[in-house]
Amino acid sequence: MPDRPPGPELLGTRLRHLLDLLDGDVAAVYADLGLPGFRPRFTPIVRALASDGPASIRALARATGVTHSAASQTVAQLAKEDLVTLTPGADARQRIVHLTPKAEALLPVLDAEWAATTAAARRFEAELPYPLSRLVDEALAALGRRSMRQRIADVAPGLPAARDRSGDDGRLG
Template identity: 60%
Template sequence: MTGPGLGTRLRHLIELLDSDVAAVEEELGLTGFRPRYAPFLRTLATLGPSSIRDLAAAVEVTHSAASQTVAQMERQGLVSLSPGTDARQRIVDLTPKSMALMPRLKLAWDAAEAAGRELDAELPYPLSEVVIAATEALRHKPLRERIQRYL
């Protein structure tokens, strides 16, 4: 194989996408807001206060990734944490700060979704559909199994 591998190319693609979204958010006065926060805030705005486990499931990330992102968001004052029904559970909720940002966030999210549809239309295969199909294929047969077959 010549050139960068699939993982390197995907990381580069994510860097391109995230850096441009972050630049637009900065232009909208959303300083310090990270694109990875968006699905969590959108979910909380839709569902209301939620456990980290429920957020992880809704956003389709691991519990550990959700917990780390929520911790970063809490440090920035975007979410609050409160005890759940048992000692292990923590409930995440929007703060007045994040609620005040919602109109600008919604503007950024709507524009990013429209730009994503435009990008999909320019590609030989819509990137969003390829990502969904690849995710499903890997759920069916993880890359680890695929790699082991060639070892």
């Protein structure tokens, strides 16, 4: 097997590995702080609720830059950990998410961790030739304009994806 770095064909795999490294270390910091069940994906939702007050899952998805499905899954995990409660919204399909007293008690520790993680992320990006956060923003925008599925169909019109574009989600690898 040739000894060369992986190319774009393994982009999804490599991005998942990068995310595993980043999230794994942040999760280890939470464990060091005495919060072993707290996951990195909880923080943006908790911070949005602490900052703006109770919100619908749709509003939380917008505020944190994730899909409604991802926000809903995270809220369900937060509820399991007794960090949020849900109440009915104005319409039967809407649920309003509230922080619990348990979550509110964690805010000083989470704020300190957030500040430290933000500073560490800035230092990490300073080591790179191009800020990773900016590159991610640009990649998301490019996939918003044209999904990966559509891009594959463009270069391989004979593949089933080119004939049936339903369910297009733009995921990589």
